[in-house]
Amino acid sequence: MTTQTISITEHxxxxxxxxxxxxxxxxxxIFSNVFFTNLAALRLExxxxxxxxxxxxxxxxxxCLDIYDEPLLYPIIMLVNNIxxxxxxxxxxxxxxxxxxxxxxxxxxxxxxxxxSTSNS
Numbered sequence: 001m002t003t004q005t006i007s008i009t010e011h012x013x014x015x016x017x018x019x020x021x022x023x024x025x026x027x028x029x030i031f032s033n034v035f036f037t038n039l040a041a042l043r044l045e046x047x048x049x050x051x052x053x054x055x056x057x058x059x060x061x062x063x064c065l066d067i068y069d070e071p072l073l074y075p076i077i078m079l080v081n082n083i084x085x086x087x088x089x090x091x092x093x094x095x096x097x098x099x100x101x102x103x104x105x106x107x108x109x110x111x112x113x114x115x116x117s118t119s120n121s
Contacts (some may be wrong), residue, residue, distance in 0.1 A: 034119040045111040051102040
């Protein structure tokens with residue numbers, strides 16, 4: 001059986017500029033992270049998705065792939081929804097609404113880009 005290896009550095013270098021900037025932000029101390037400092041704006045300018053798709057269970061990357069066509073935006077989704085690990089990305093970790101739905105907050109892509117642009121200026 002052949003062994004496969006991957007270089008994280010090489011993988012990230014091949015990503016879009018937005019993905020690179022997201023990971024650069026999350027490498028900073030929390031109070032320097034533009035997503036943390038703009039958390040209210042991210043939550044206000046969002047779509048809301050009911051957590052009813054089984055394939056999203058413990059897979060925020062799949063949620064991001066379905067919603068944004070970009071799986072590596074998951075750190076933003078986890079921050080906005082106060083989810084600390086992939087294992088917590090389950091319907092039970094999202095507060096139920098009046099209709100007993102479990103809702104995932106997903107900031108608009110243009111809001112993410114706008115907030116990222118403030119970190120580069």
